[in-house]
Amino acid sequence: MRLEGKVAIVTGAGSGLGEATALRFAEEGARLVVNDVRGDYLEALLSRVAGGPHEAAAGDVSQEETAARLAATALERFGRIDVLVNNAGIMWVQDLTDTTVHDWDHVVGVNLKSMFLCSKHVLPAMLEQRSGSIVNLASISSFIGQEFGGVSTYLYNVTKAGALQLARSLASRYAGDGIRVNAVAPGATRTQQIRHHMPQLSGDEEEQIWDFAGTNLTPLGRVGRPQEIAEAILFLTSRESSFVTGAALAVDGGRTFH
Numbered sequence: 001m002r003l004e005g006k007v008a009i010v011t012g013a014g015s016g017l018g019e020a021t022a023l024r025f026a027e028e029g030a031r032l033v034v035n036d037v038r039g040d041y042l043e044a045l046l047s048r049v050a051g052g053p054h055e056a057a058a059g060d061v062s063q064e065e066t067a068a069r070l071a072a073t074a075l076e077r078f079g080r081i082d083v084l085v086n087n088a089g090i091m092w093v094q095d096l097t098d099t100t101v102h103d104w105d106h107v108v109g110v111n112l113k114s115m116f117l118c119s120k121h122v123l124p125a126m127l128e129q130r131s132g133s134i135v136n137l138a139s140i141s142s143f144i145g146q147e148f149g150g151v152s153t154y155l156y157n158v159t160k161a162g163a164l165q166l167a168r169s170l171a172s173r174y175a176g177d178g179i180r181v182n183a184v185a186p187g188a189t190r191t192q193q194i195r196h197h198m199p200q201l202s203g204d205e206e207e208q209i210w211d212f213a214g215t216n217l218t219p220l221g222r223v224g225r226p227q228e229i230a231e232a233i234l235f236l237t238s239r240e241s242s243f244v245t246g247a248a249l250a251v252d253g254g255r256t257f258h
Contacts, residue, residue, distance in 0.1 A: 007074050
């Protein structure tokens, strides 16, 4: 029960890494405020989480109203905010020459602006408590250039590099206030991101992508599981990591050193 008595906000909790994190946090005793753009995903999640009470707050966290509502919901329902996991994000594969201003604003909004907004609205409560932990979901794409099927993921990479730098900057600024801020940088992890981005793929084609990423790109010889990323996030929000801030924890099967 490493998070017993703690209140945690998890964005993008309806599926993938956010879902695994919310489930793991609940097992460790946290009370949750979970967010996703899909309200039906949140309803399904709340039917499965342990413990409670928990709250759902559907909406787009790239909009300030939603970010403010998440913090307000936590404070009104539970009276404090101990943890924020900035997980909401989308994959984006598109060469720069094909990118419109709308594309840029959309991806930066979902992947990076949301982290700024949610952090902005939880920090006053954490400052008053003089304690708190924020974890940004970065990526191995924070560190490398990358293509997918011959097309660049540069815009996704830019936002994930921003997520890492935001964590380090906030860690530096608020360390003296008892607030720790870190980033987790997953490698290839089996979620629905590929399916969401390329819904036309057959099941066999999707399996080939995962097999290639595991066999050819990952020294451990396989892709990750969402539960493995959730364990890293749990570590960074628990007292076991009480002397860790400003870190970028790569959970990538060795991809970034390979």
